[in-house]
Amino acid sequence: DAGITQSPRHKVTETGTPVTLRCHQTENHRYMYWYRQDPGHGLRLIHYSYGVKDTDKGEVSDGYSVSRSKTEDFLLTLESATSSQTSVYFCAISEGATEAFFGQGTRLTVV
Amino acid sequence: KQEVTQIPAALSVPEGENLVLNCSFTDSAIYNLQWFRQDPGKGLTSLLLIQSSQREQTSGRLNASLDKSSGRSTLYIAASQPGDSATYLCAVLMTTDSWGKLQFGAGTQVVVTP
Numbered sequence: 001d002a003g004i005t006q007s008p009r010h011k012v013t014e015t016g017t018p019v020t021l022r023c024h025q026t027e028n029h030r031y032m033y034w035y036r037q038d039p040g041h042g043l044r045l046i047h048y049s050y051g052v053k054d055t056d057k058g059e060v061s062d063g064y065s066v067s068r069s070k071t072e073d074f075l076l077t078l079e080s081a082t083s084s085q086t087s088v089y090f091c092a093i094s095e096g097a098t099e100a101f102f103g104q105g106t107r108l109t110v111v
Numbered sequence: 112k113q114e115v116t117q118i119p120a121a122l123s124v125p126e127g128e129n130l131v132l133n134c135s136f137t138d139s140a141i142y143n144l145q146w147f148r149q150d151p152g153k154g155l156t157s158l159l160l161i162q163s164s165q166r167e168q169t170s171g172r173l174n175a176s177l178d179k180s181s182g183r184s185t186l187y188i189a190a191s192q193p194g195d196s197a198t199y200l201c202a203v204l205m206t207t208d209s210w211g212k213l214q215f216g217a218g219t220q221v222v223v224t225p
Contacts, residue, residue, distance in 0.1 A: 033212070043200070043215040058212065090154060092213075097142050097204055100213060102155040 003027050004103040006091050012109045019078040021106050023091030032074040033058075033092040033100075034066065043090070049074055081110045113138045115203055117216035125224050130188035132219050134201035139179050142204040145213065146175055146186050149198045158199075159186070163206075191223045 003026030013019050023032060034046040035058075045058030047066040055066050063085060065077045078085055091103040114137045124130060134144070143162045147155040159175045161168040161184065167176045172189040188195055198220045202213035 042217045043202075043213075045212055048212060092155075099157055099160045100145060100202075101157060102147075104154040 004091060004093060004101060006089075006103040006106050008106060009104065010107045012111060013081050015082060015110055016080050019081050019108065021076045021089055021091075021108070023074045023076070023103060025072050025074075025091075025093050027093055027101070028071060029093040029095050029101075030071075031094045031096060032068065033094075034064075034074070034076045035090045035092060035102075036060065036087040037090060037105075038087050046076065046089075078108075081108075083110050086110045113203065113205060113214050115201065115214055115216040117199075117201060117219050119219060120217065121220040121222075123222040123224060124191055126191060126193060128191055128223075130186075130191045130195065130221060130223075132186040132188075132199050132201075132221070134184040134186070134216055136182045136184075136203050138205065139182055140206045141179065142206045144175075144177055144184050144201060144203050146173075146184075147200045147202065149200060149218070151198075155200065191221075193223050193225050196221055196223050 005024045007022045031050055033048040035043045037043045044060045046060055046064050047058055049055045049068040067075045086109050089106045092100050094100040116135045141163050145160045146158040148158055149155050159168045161175050161177045174187045177184045198218045200218045202215045
């Protein structure tokens with residue numbers, strides 16, 4: 001399995017609170033991604049990174065921000081969590097247009 | 112806008128039967144197509160990556176074919192086993208996108224009965 005660790009694996013938080021999810025990789029891959037998976041919508045890209053401090057928006061980026069200060073870490077922050085952000089969040093890595101590998105996911109519930 | 116479709120949404124087969132899973136896409140300008148497996152409550156496991164220049168890719172009991180001109184890929188799983196029960200997802204990478212920005216189908220949920 002690709003060395004990708006997501007933390008926490010489960011989290012329950014209240015509406016309006018900030019939340020940060022962490023993705024850590026040991027593969028030294030240049031590219032990292034955050035996706036969310038929802039019933040009826042499948043997997044959708046939130047943000048991605050193509051290098052340290054280099055990030056860009058995906059399909060559903062509103063309400064989310066990201067940071068990448070080291071090659072191995074990619075953080076996803078919900079500035080003020082809403083119920084619509086209840087979802088399963090997946091981190092993925094790749095070396096550009098090659099095979100992508102996914103983490104085990106973080107189940108986030110906003111109450 | 113690329114649309115990726117997987118039909119059927121669910122499939123049940125008896126053990127030993129061959130599985131045929133379909134993936135179609137509307138824009139043939141793809142760079143590659145990847146098949147994943149997802150077990151309940153788990154992450155995605157990469158099964159096969161097939162480049163746009165390839166017609167097929169094989170790994171063990173798995174074989175994926177790609178017909179870019181018709182916008183179709185098929186994943187064959189030979190001699191299915193109960194352990195093959197999972198959701199199978201296909202995803203495409205467009206030539207207009209770099210850096211692995213995958214576009215996913217909704218998946219086919221497979222149940223293999225003993």
